[in-house]
Amino acid sequence: MIYNMVRNEQDAWDLAQDGFVKAWKNIGRFRGQSSFFTWLYRILMNVTIDSLRKKQIESGTEFDDAIGLHNIAPGATTAPQVELQPAAQISDKEIRSRIDAAIARLSPEHRAAIVMRELDGLEYTEIAEQMECSVGTVMSRLFYARKKLQTMLKDVYENI
Amino acid sequence: MKTFEERFTAWVDGQLTGTELAVFERELAQHPEAAADYADAQKLGALLRAKAIAPQLTNVDFFNLQIEQRIKAGNAHGAAQSKREKVWGFGFLPRLALGGAFCLLAAFGLFQSIIPSGSxxxxxxxxxxxxxxxxxxxxxxxxxxxxxxxxxxxxxxxxxxxxxxxxxxx
Structure with missing residues (x-):
């Protein structure tokens, strides 16, 4: 999950350690109201989102949430931004690189939503619990995250 | 009332059922592009699941050792901090005041016992x-x-x- 959020192996392991150490320090606060996995997952998710936000502030980069929200109409068909490439020309390495670049352009909240749903297979209610927001917000985040990724990756998934 | 985005997402994820699904499918007649969007969302999901695979940890022991060392270091730091807080922490001033009051009482008692009372x-x-x-x-x-x-x-x-x-x- 962390790697899928940050798309950098070393950063992912560092954040995983931060998360585990934080969980160890706060183990006394675990009340058993949710499963231990859910509790630990939330800590790791929060550590990762905090790190992404910190990097965003330090680098001065802005995720294109505003652009996406205003420019993608709910019913709009996604369009590729680059020319379609023959499948043979796109290697796995390139595909991963394109995916990394596309995910990097999402806000931490949109990344979290798409990673939890598409890669970790969590239900809406579970994602809402992890992100401490409503199910409606989760669905909305998923909608726009998908739209943006489709815009950036259409040529990739159309050619594999 | 769910927004179009919410219902579309639920539709893509197969979460719409019964009346909700029927109503939404009727609504989709006004959005001819929705079928293509649905297909795109499915392909995107398949791409991410197939290609966005996290690398496996090659040296589990080293990873665990690093966590263990960080926890130990944190515990040592925490113990030192706790000791400092024990001496100079929140309870220090009340204890100091109590000690001072006790000393004053003891001194008064001693004074009274040594110096005879009366005029x-x-x-x-x-x-x-x-x-x-x-x-x-x-x-x-x-x-x-x-x-x-x-x-x-x-x-x-x-x-x-x-x-x-x-x-x-x-």
Missing amino acids: PVEKSPYFAQVVEAWPSDPSIYATTVYSAEDNVTVLWLDGLDYLPGNTLLQ
Whole structure:
């Protein structure tokens, strides 16, 4: 999950350690109201989102949430931004690189939503619990995250 | 009431059922592009699941060791901090105030036990008269001793060889 959020192996392991150490320090606060996995997952998710936000502030980069929200109409068909490439020309390495670049352009909240749903297979209610927001917000985040990724990756998934 | 985005997402994820699904499918007639979007979302999901695979940890022991070391280091730091907080922490000032109050009480008690209570040595009612009889000769040194029990004042005069005839003690 962390790697899928940050798309950098070393950063992912560092954040995983931060998360585990934080969980160890706060183990006394675990009340058993949710499963231990859910509790630990939330800590790791929060550590990762905090790190992404910190990097965003330090680098001065802005995720294109505003652009996406205003420019993608709910019913709009996604369009590729680059020319379609023959499948043979796109290697796995390139595909991963394109995916990394596309995910990097999402806000931490949109990344979290798409990673939890598409890669970790969590239900809406579970994602809402992890992100401490409503199910409606989760669905909305998923909608726009998908739209943006489709815009950036259409040529990739159309050619594999 | 769910927004179009929410219902579209639920549709893509197969979460719409029954009446909700039927109503949404009727609504989709106004969005001819929705079928293509649905297909795109499915392909995107398949791409992410197939290609966005996290690398496996190659050295689990090293990873675990690093966590263990960080926890140990954190515990040592926490213990030192806790010790500092124990001395100078939140409870320090009340304890200091209590200790100070106890010392003051002890000192007061000691003072009371060493210094006898009651009024100081009573002065002789005749003292004023004795002073009036004070000789002008500086070689004479006068002391009075008064006993309240016997109601007697003794005047002790050092250096007085004789009592002048004109001096009267009452």
